Amino acid sequence: MKRKKVDLAQAPVTFAKGVDERYKAATPLRGLLNKVFPDHWSFLLGEIALFSFIILLLTGVFLTLFFDPSMKEVAYEGPYSALRGTEMSAAYESSLRLSFEVRGGLFMRQMHHWAALLFMASIVVHMARIFFTGAFRKPREANWAIGVVLFLLGFLAGFTGYSLPDDGLSGTGLRIASAIMLSIPVAGTWISASIFGGEFPGHLIIGRFYIAHVLLIPGGLLALISVHLGLVFAQKHTQWPGPMRTNTNVVGERMFPRYALKQGGFFMAVFGTVALMAGLFQINPIWLFGPYRASEVSSASQPDWYVMFMDGLVRLMPNWQIYIGDYSIPPLFWPAVVGLGALTTVPMFYPWIEARRLKDKTVHNLLQRPRDNPERVGIGAMSLAFFMVATLSGGNDVIADKFHISLNAMTWAGRIGLLILPPLAYYISVRVCLGLQQHDREVLAHGVETGIIRRLPNGQFIEVHQPLGPVDDHGHPIPLEYGGWVVPKKMNRVGALAPAIKGFFFPVEKPAEAPVSPGMPPVTGQEKREEITTGR
């Protein structure tokens, strides 16, 4: 029999054909490779959350290999001599072992914790970006709601996670969590007893939090993140307005080669940042806190930053107890149960609320500059002011201590600030937006201020304006329509000065074009370049 000659060069082709015969992948795969993504730095905030989540999964799996989620009492015999001989739970002991006796264990623990903090921080910043640019409008309302749920899940993942080491600080957090459950009317004692398996602290809570932290919550996060990204993919990303950009197209780069490569590089940069923080900045030094003992606590007991707003609200709540016959509702119920519930559910409905208020049923794929919707910016600023006051109040004892302010004065400042600052933030931000809007219109109508003062024959001084568009017979600019995008307001933005040289490397040649936004077309003519025809 004649042997068939194997042609190695043809092998990939044969393989690809074989795959396509079975899975019919050619057309969808090409669609994927070609998919166009718009580009803007603010679209990368959500990516930071995604990359942090990947780092969390990687480091978290490593930590489970050494952690023992048990509340059995053991005596510490490890190398950290300050705690030697101390009775502690096996969970705390294994966390100490992970920190001191596993090669690189402390590094992994700190990487996990920093990635968690970055995860929550990027979620919040990403949410603010979505909110202020109106990216949540139809058809993306559901994805906004999913995002809010992701914040809540992240919050729970964080709380269950930092409770696991069972150190002095996290045990205090668990104690407060139990008190929050107890404060729920009618069912409170039953809920707390059921979750803790009896009276606080019981013997089960670490094991239960462990399975919630490593399976249930990450499972939920993974599922919702998949849906979140799937929807972004299917509905295509929003884009800023600008030349060529319409509500029915996407202007940007194809996923391959450039866009995907940039994403990969960005992931590595985020990963590197987390690694650097994990190496250099100590986080949650559990060995300093000692094991949890119900009788011990230190001052400056603060939760992680994304829980601090709740702690702050609890601190600021006046001691108003509601008595109903023989029963009562403790004040803790309002900030911790109603407050957290409302703060994580009401925002979910904002897209529908706004659409209803504006009677807006159209599809929006173009983003809005924040200034173009002052009420929305006002509401956002109000929420942020509320969040800031609540978060700072979560550390008001530290502020009082470091700045030598009376603690009671800090509490009162928080109480008053929580009521006064949000409306103030609303008012100021709405006025700022309106002012910016007006200035945009002014420049479009009269041109850019040149800074050149001219004296007219009659002695009057005027400032010369550079019109942005055509002028009428008298030399006055014809007012331009506002396009929803940046209006150039300085002469060097319209090419009066040589463009500032920007770049990662020192300038290697004359920049190809003025570094302008798509809305600011360069004034000078551009050199003609040749189109690449090889696809190299």
Added chain:
Amino acid sequence: MTTVHDKSTDAPVDVTDPRLSRFEIVKEGARRDEIEIVTYESQFHGTDSKAEKRVVRNIALLFLIAGVGGFAFLGFYIWWPWRFELGDTLSDYYTPLLGISLAVSLFGVGFGILAWAKKLLPHEVSIQQRHNDPSPSDEQLITGQTMLFVADELGQGVQRRPLLKGAIAIGMAPIGLAAAAPLIGGLIENPHKDDPPIMFSTGFNKAHNGGNLVRLTRDDGSPIRPDDVSTGGQMTVFPGIPGGATNEWADSPTLLIHLRPDDAQLTRENADADVRNKGSMWGDYVAYSKICTHAGCPASLYEQQTNRLLCPCHQSQFLITRNAQPIFGPATRRLPMLPLGVDEEGFFVAKSDYKDTVGPDFWERP
């Protein structure tokens, strides 16, 4: 912005034509995906320009730095002394070195890739069409009718057959409950089942000490004589029962305070004016629950000058001389007072359990 417009979007392209360049085939693929590649231009003048070579060198350098960082990380990981020792040792630098070397490596890779994408790859502007329109109205209609058809087949079938309706209702409800019951039922604990009830009693209840009065002890279990606490001093005490100082009895930690005579006088007057606290002090000594009535943290910061107890968690403040009434912060309820006595051997005992409920407040507290 726009430099080169694609004029060939209209005419169909024969992709098997051997004269076509690869890029022309790519453009045809993009066209079929409703993408117009508006610009795809090199960032450099001509090929092999000086500028391009310089960029390539820089990217190569970044990747080399990444490699050096990676090797450094491995080196530190393997050879640097990592075992923890107390004091200033080389092992203190283990985690920082891992962090720095890994970060250098990852930044090298990351910025290398970013520079490659941003500086070396051709600039691109592509426009893809979106389709905002919903499905055609006839498609909507057909799918809607199909779903209604399914509902009719199942629903009306049941409507017409009452026996089936009843049977399904009776049959399905238990299945749902049976599925939920073991998942939730096993978790439910009755907080009021124990005697004495855990919500309303602490380790100072005689029932936990075989009916005898419970002594106040230190965390090592040793009992306390009045002389052990100096005037103006305070001490955290626990019930003198097995495991009394552990988290098993998380509601029991108590603060024993030896007041100065004038403060003690004031405290006694206030306590005796109160129904529950009457006679609970022993001499100039008073004992309050350490568990804050707000959220359960130990209210452990004792301010001797003002006779206040402060809870560091949410800053509730309690006035010791006035039955530990809350005077600031979110707490509503005073700290319960432990009825103090001294047994025949001269050690502190609790004359009874706390008369008020210890710990954070809840719905059914009497």
